[in-house]
Amino acid sequence: MKTVAVITGAASNIGLAVADRFKANYHVIGIDRRFNPSDETAVNLGFEPYSCDITSGQDLQSAFNYARSKGPISVLVNSAAITGPRAVIPEISDDLWNEIISVNLSAVFGLMKISAAYLKESRGTAVFVSSRAGKVGYAGFDPSVLGTKAHYSASKAGVNSLIKSYAIELARFGVRVNGVAPGSIEGTMIPRERWGELSGKIPLGRLGRPEEVADAVWFLCSEHASYITGHILDVNGGTLMD
C-alpha cells in the first residue's frame, strides 16, 4: 500500500512539480486553496487535489484527518507561498506584511504543529520550500533599483529557522526535516520578461525549472539522504554558495 504524501501549494509552480514527482510512489494529497473540486483540470492531475487554506488551523487539521484516512502520512512538503512587489520598507503596507508572514511563515508553524504527530507515527520526513532570499535577502541584486522584498525574505528566513527547530525536535523520533532554497526558478513568481536578464547572473547560465527543485525535494525525502537533517539545500545554479 502506498503511503501518503501531503504537498501544499500543489496547484502550480514548484508545488505542482513536487506533486507530479511523487505521485507514482505515493498517494499524493495536493493541498491548495486554488483547487476547486469541480474543476476538470484538477481531475486530470494524477494526484488528489484538496482545497484548503493553510492559514486556517482548522482547515489544515481537516486536511490532515482526510489525508490520514488514506494511509500513514510519510511525507510532508510545504511549497505554498506568496510574494509581493519590490518596495522599500517604509512603503510596505502592514496589510501586505501581515499577509505574507501569515501564508509563508505562520502557516508553516501551523503545519508543523499539526503534522508532528503524523510524521512521528510514520517515522516520515518533511521538506519545506524556502528560498535563496531567506538566506541572504536580495543581496547581489542591482542596488540601483530601489527596494527589496523584505517581506518575502524575512518570512523565508523565519522558515529556515523553524526547519532547524523542527529537525532537532523530531530527530529522536526518526523523522528528518530539511529545506530547499531555490534561486530564480521558471514559473509565475518571476515575470517571463525578466528571465533573460536574470540568466546572465547565474553561473549555470539559466533559470532553474520547477522539476529540478522537485528532484532535490525527492532526494531529501529518500533514504539516500538518511543522515541529512536540518539542512537547507541550495538549488540556485550557483548564485549563492554556502
Added chain:
Amino acid sequence: MNNFTNDEYSLKGQVALVTAGARGLGRGIALELAKCGADVWIWDSDEAALINMKEEFASQGYQIGIAMLDLVDPILLREAYEKLLQETLPPQILVNNAGGSLHTPFRFLEESDDDWNRLIDLNLMTTVRLCRLVLPGMVSANYGRIVNLGSKAGRYGSLFAGANYVAVKGAIHSLTLQLAQEFGPHGITVNAVCPGAIMTERVRGLLSERQTPVERERILKEIPVRRHGEVDDVSRTVRFLVSKNASFITGSLIDINGGQVMST
C-alpha cells in the same frame, strides 16, 4: 521513504574517476557509482586493497579500472591521467576523495610545518591537480560533475582532528565554490559533501584514541538523530550530486551530519 531506481540515477556510458577509492568512503562511493552503471576508475596508493576491491567488485558483476599511484606526486598523477585517456573516454565525473589527517596531532601547538604541508599536499593540492587535469575534457564536452570531499570539520571545527585538517577542508570548500562559479557556464557543476564523523575504520581508530568512552557517549547524545554516520549516508548523496537530478545544484556544501550542526 522513497527509493530510487538505478534507471533514474543511471550513469551508463559515463566515466567516473574516484581517488583514494580502495577503502572507506571512497570505496563506498565507487560502489554506488558502479551500481548506477558508470565506468568507474579508482586511483589509490594501496595496491593490495585495489586488487582485492577489483576482484570483489567483479564478483558482484561490476568491472572497474584501477591504478596504483602515490596521489601526492604530480608527475605520477599526470602520467596516470594520460594512461587513463588511452584506455577510456575523459571522465565526466570526478570524486576527489583523497584526504585525511594522516594521524597528525590534534593540538595546534604540537603541529609542525611538516604536519601542515603533508595535509595541504594530500587534501588540497591533490584536489587542485586532479581538477586541473580533468576540467579541460569537461569543458570540451560542455558537461561535468565534480564532487569534493569536504567535512563538518572544515565548516565548524573538529573535536578530534587538528587545525591543519580543519583548515585544508575549509580550503576545499572555498575551492569548490570558486570552481563552481568559474565552470558553471560550461555546464559543469562542482559541489562538496561535508560529512560529520563517518564510521570508517580510520575514524573509529581516531575516535577510540582521542576520546574517552564517556566523551564518545556524550557526543553521540548531541547528534539529533542519535547515531554516527555510515559510509552509505555519504555515498548516496554523492550519487545524487552526480546525477541528472542535481542539474541546478552547484557550489553547494551539503551537510551530512545527522543534524549535529546546521548551517545558516
